[in-house]
Amino acid sequence: MSAQLFVVATPIGHLDDMSYRSIDVLKSVSLIAAEDTRTSAQLMKHFNISTPLTACHEHNESNKIDILVQKLLNGEDIALISDAGTPLISDPGFKLVRAAQANGIRVIPVPGACAAIAALSAVGLPSDRFSFQGFLASKQSQRLQQLEKLKDETQTLIFYEAPHRILDSVKDMAAVFGADRPVGFAREITKTFETIKKMTLGELAEFIAADHHQQKGEIVLVVGGASEEKDMEQEKLDQLLQRLLQDLSVKAASQLAADLTGIKKKIAYQRALELSQAAE
Structure with a gap:
């Protein structure tokens, strides 16, 4: 008798981002567990979805789990949606999904928008x-x-x-x-x-x-990430050295670059040498 729990993504703003599959699933299930039934009711009305809604949010999810899991075990398909985007991503739903899995219920993702x-x-x-x-x-x-x-x-x-x-x-x-x-x-x-x-x-x-x-x-x-910041610093140093090398020797260019950026002279010289050789 076990049914399926569908985790359905909904638009984060633009209603045209609602997928055909999401609409079909929401129309076919017995019940939709929504983070806010008032918000979701507007979405259901727009797509002419008449499936009943029940609230499942951070304040009542723990209390709702047993009821929803029992419905699933009785053969009723349920869809889980949040106010916008993909459920569980900084939204309720994790406890319900975990409980469904623990009871041998298949959880099916219906992908879509995620901010x-x-x-x-x-x-x-x-x-x-x-x-x-x-x-x-x-x-x-x-x-x-x-x-x-x-x-x-x-x-x-x-x-x-x-x-x-x-x-x-x-x-x-x-x-x-x-x-x-x-x-x-x-x-x-x-x-x-x-x-x-x-x-x-x-x-x-x-x-x-x-x-x-x-x-x-x-x-x-x-x-x-931290490495991205270092990459940007390296890129800026390379740009500076390449410009200086147009008019100065490797030694003079690296000396000036070290004075301007605070980088160690040895590092500036080695990089200037590499850039000079690459340009030859």
């Missing part, structure tokens, strides 16, 4: 290795502790942040990671006022502080 992945795909930072960190702590002391643990991570880091905390969080990131660390800022993805920019953390703090509108809506921060 974290959408932001990563558009900001131009390395995507071969990344870590999703969700929301940082609301208290600054705890937030700084979290960031300190992450500052040496070489993989790209993805964060969600609330609009009322975005400026403070970016300032804290700049203080811990360094103001020159690259960051992608993605706000209101797929919505009318979508904003996607890439800059440094220091520049982003100034950008947000200067425009209050950037402190509104759903926000994703994609922060380059």
Whole structure:
């Protein structure tokens, strides 16, 4: 009699991002477990989906699990959705999925929109290795502790942040990671006022502080890993040395580059020599 639990992604803004499969599944199941039935009711109305809704959010998920699992065991297919995007990604649903698996119920993902992945795909930072960190702590002391643990991570880091905390969080990131660390800022993805920019953390703090509108809506921060920062520093050094080598000897160019950047003379000389030889 065991049925199936479908984990269904829904649009994060643009309704055209709803897949045909998602609509078919939501129409075919016996019940939809939604993070907020009021929000989801509007989506159901738009796509003419009449399947009953039941609330399953962070405050009642533990109490709802037994009821939903029993329905599944009785042969009723159920779909799990969040307010927007892919369920379980900083949203409720993990406990239900775990309970379903523990009872031998098949869990089927119905892929679709996810703000974290959408932001990563558009900001131009390395995507071969990344870590999703969700929301940082609301208290600054705890937030700084979290960031300190992450500052040496070489993989790209993805964060969600609330609009009322975005400026403070970016300032804290700049203080811990360094103001020159690259960051992608993605706000209101797929919505009318979508904003996607890439800059440094220091520049982003100034950008947000200067425009209050950037402190509104759903926000994703994609922060380059520690190695990405080093790559940028290397690129800047190479550009400087290449320009200096047009008019100066290797020794003079490396000396001047060391004076301007603070890099060790030996390192500057070795890199200048490599660039000079490569250009021959």
